Amino acid sequence: MKFDVITIGSASRDVLINASDFRVVTDGQFKTGQAMCLPLGSKLEVKKIVFATGGGSTNAAVTFARQGYKTACVGVIGNDLNGTAVLSELNKEGIDTGFFQKHDDDITAYSVILVQDGGERTILSYKGEGQHFAAAKVPFDQLESGWVYLDSLGGHFDLFESAVAWAVSKGVKLATNPGTKDLELGLEKLKPLLKNFSVVMMNQEEAADLLGVDYQKEGEIFKAMDALIDGIFVMTKGPEGVAVSDGKMVYRAAVPDSPVVERTGAGDAFNSGFVSEYARSGDIAKAIQFATANASSVVTLYGAKAGILEKDDWGPWPLVEVKTEQL
Numbered sequence: 001m002k003f004d005v006i007t008i009g010s011a012s013r014d015v016l017i018n019a020s021d022f023r024v025v026t027d028g029q030f031k032t033g034q035a036m037c038l039p040l041g042s043k044l045e046v047k048k049i050v051f052a053t054g055g056g057s058t059n060a061a062v063t064f065a066r067q068g069y070k071t072a073c074v075g076v077i078g079n080d081l082n083g084t085a086v087l088s089e090l091n092k093e094g095i096d097t098g099f100f101q102k103h104d105d106d107i108t109a110y111s112v113i114l115v116q117d118g119g120e121r122t123i124l125s126y127k128g129e130g131q132h133f134a135a136a137k138v139p140f141d142q143l144e145s146g147w148v149y150l151d152s153l154g155g156h157f158d159l160f161e162s163a164v165a166w167a168v169s170k171g172v173k174l175a176t177n178p179g180t181k182d183l184e185l186g187l188e189k190l191k192p193l194l195k196n197f198s199v200v201m202m203n204q205e206e207a208a209d210l211l212g213v214d215y216q217k218e219g220e221i222f223k224a225m226d227a228l229i230d231g232i233f234v235m236t237k238g239p240e241g242v243a244v245s246d247g248k249m250v251y252r253a254a255v256p257d258s259p260v261v262e263r264t265g266a267g268d269a270f271n272s273g274f275v276s277e278y279a280r281s282g283d284i285a286k287a288i289q290f291a292t293a294n295a296s297s298v299v300t301l302y303g304a305k306a307g308i309l310e311k312d313d314w315g316p317w318p319l320v321e322v323k324t325e326q327l
Contacts, residue, residue, distance in 0.1 A: 002144035003096070004069035005279075007272075008163055009057030009151025010130050010179070011075035011100075012109035013082035016262065016302050018048040022116050036114060036122045052303030053086045054111060055130075056151030056177065059265050059304045060272035063294060064149070065093045067276045068311045072096035072145070074138060078129045082108040089305070099139060103132045119260035119299065127154065135159040140166040147279055148172050149272065152179025157189060164193045173279070175199040177271045183210050191228060198231035199278065201271045207235055218243065222250065222327065232284065234274055236267065241320075242292070244284055250327055253288050253320040258296040265304025270295040273309075285322040292320045 021044045023037045038044065061073040073095050077083030079102050086108065087097045109128040115121045135158040148167050153159050160182065167174050174197040183190075183202075187210055194200055208215040211224045218235075225233040226247045233245045241254040273294030278287035293315040298307040309315060 001096070002070075003072045004145065005061075005064040005147045005149060005276075006072045006074060006143060006145045007057045007061040007064070007149045007151060008074040008138070008159075009060075009149075009153055010055035010109065011058045011073075011077055011086050012053065012055040012111050012125075012128075012130070013085055014052045014054040014111045014113055014264070014303065016048075016050040016052065016113040016115055016121075016264065017046055018115040018117070018262075019044045019046050020117070021045075022114060024116055024118075024120070036116060048115075048302070050302040051085075052305065053089045054265065054304045055086075055109065056179070056268045057149075058086060058090060059268035059308075060149050060151060060177075060275075061090060061095050062093050062305045062308050063269060063272035064276055065095050066308055066310045067280075069276065069279075072099060072143075074099045074101075076101040076103055076129050076133045078102070078106055078108040079104050080107050082110060083129075099143070101132075101134060101137050103129045105129075105132065113262075113264055115262050115264075115302070119262050121263060123264070130154050133159055135162040138162065144170070145172055147275070148174055149275060150174070150176040150178070151268075152177075153182055154179065155181030155184060157185055160185075160190075160193060164196055168196050173198045175201070175275045177201040177267070178206075180206075187211065194229050197229055199234060199275055200225070200229050200231065201234040201236070201274070203236045203238070203267075207233075226327075232278070234271070236270065242270075242288060244288060245327065246284060248327055249324050251284050251288060251322050251324050253292060253322045256292060256296055256317055256320050258300070258315075258317050260299045262302050263299050264302075265298050266295045268304060269298040269308060285324075288322050289319040290314060293317070 273291035277290040
């Protein structure tokens with residue numbers, strides 16, 4: 001069976017919890033400079049609880065499916081009710097889950113997401129069966145697709161390498177938003193693989209760390225990434241928006257002023273939204289606009305999938321302005 005897009009990567013069961021007594025405090029000992037605090041020894045009343053599914057691969061698959069692409073998702077789950085919930089939600093979206101791996105040593109990956117009233121959150125993530133993703137069990141000889149989208153592969157270099165080799169041999173276009181453990185493999189290992197990608201997506205901190213470049217020197221980051229990959233580099237910049245390089249021009253857009261209920265899945269919605277529109281139109285500016293609209297919609301609802309846009313729906317807010325400049 002031939003697909004338009006195959007996503008490969010993480011899958012999880014999520015529970016999102018909001019309580020009025022969650023407090024945000026400033027504290028320099030934490031990486032972000034802030035911490036979410038709970039009163040020790042107390043019982044807190046939960047205002048809202050939502051059960052959903054997550055994982056970048058499944059979130060991206062829903063974007064592609066809702067945009068009209070024939071989509072398959074490849075991941076690993078446990079032989080448990082949470083894994084069944086992941087497959088059930090994907091199947092309801094018309095996504096093929098026949099290539100999922102089931103592993104019996106652990107449970108399906110699970111995340112507890114503590115949501116503060118302002119929409120920011122802290123995620124407690126248990127990787128579970130996601131640690132047991134086996135490249136040898138992915139039936140690449142049975143797969144046919146126009147694109148493959150690699151999300152977090154949990155640092156499984158053999159899987160990354162096998163997916164790229166298969167895609168290159170079959171003329172399949174590649175896109176990736178590598179996870180933390182994938183990036184920890186280091187530039188020397190990833191360099192020969194990344195050059196084959198049509199779209200590579202990272203945030204600015206990830207790109208700077210991978211390249212060994214000063215975080216503040218955006219020009220050097222783009223120069224290094226443009227030399228590293230043959231395709232497009234998409235760099236998200238947090239509250240500063242996004243900057244995209246095609247090796248000749250840089251395309252920029254700011255973060256839109258839209259309501260935020262809960263931010264889980266915003267990055268996945270942006271990245272998969274970018275690839276879905278770029279694959280359709282080849283227009284970088286339009287891809288940024290749809291990606292931003294998709295992410296803006298996702299953050300208005302609890303969970304990573306509920307707000308993902310349907311085909312021909314670009315949301316109720318004005319599209320972001322995309323500015324260009326010569327590299």
